[in-house]
Amino acid sequence: MSDKKAIAVLLERLDHLAPMGYTVGLHIRFATPLVYKSSYPVEWVDHYNSHSYYLRDPLVFWGVGVEGTTRWSAIPLPDPFGVMKKAASHGLNYGAVSSYGPITSRSIVGISRSDREFDDEELAHLRELTIQLHIEAKPPSDLTKAQIEALQCLANGDRHAAAAEKLGITESAFKARLQSARVRLEARTTSEAIRKAREYRLL
Structure with missing residues (x-):
């Protein structure tokens, strides 16, 4: 359930x-x-x-x-x-x-x-x-630092390529971090993941 x-x-x-x-x-x-x-x-x-x-x-x-x-x-x-x-x-x-x-x-x-x-x-x-x-109703509270950084970059307006460069990783690695964050937050989209992370005070 x-x-x-x-x-x-x-x-x-x-x-x-x-x-x-x-x-x-x-x-x-x-x-x-x-x-x-x-x-x-x-x-x-x-x-x-x-x-x-x-x-x-x-x-x-x-x-x-x-x-x-x-x-x-x-x-x-x-x-x-x-x-x-x-x-x-x-x-x-x-x-x-x-x-x-x-x-x-x-x-x-x-x-x-x-x-x-x-x-x-x-x-x-x-x-x-x-x-x-x-x-x-307990919210998730254990996003990794890497997941938080990835979401924060997009929340700040960075595009994938720019965010990956800022973090010193490949774009595919960046996308993998976003995917794992979506799974952890039970979010269908990255936008929903960012919204939930903000609601949970993770960003």
Whole structure:
């Protein structure tokens, strides 16, 4: 099963766990997740994004600062902007959040329902799904120096011949480095490989 299919299956399981929807931010680096998905009500998502609540959300602060799983109601952080109250006005009355991974590549998953608190078994299930999503979305982190140099040359605008000359190798050797980088990044084209390398902060 490919990474994308595995993530889709896990999100489907998450959907069954969260009647009012979920939000998933995987491998958050420099305040930006590599994978982001939300199934919360569209009106709430639009309101949340238009007011940049992610900069003020106590759930995000908790998830960045603590690795674990808890109910929203158990989070002791202040909410001076009333984010949770506004969420409740859109039907997100109860919820849970799970955070996993190193602080440099943290994954945070939130789920919600309107009728009751999530029970301990559901929290354990959320924890399991968060860990699995984090693992399945793990970006490659071990491109060789030669692969990075080859991609960087093209990202800087060099053509193959010029890049090969700059690196002191033949053009066929240069192309071989690009091919191995594409395979490692699971990219169909060199342009896609460069885009992925940038997303993964490898360039």
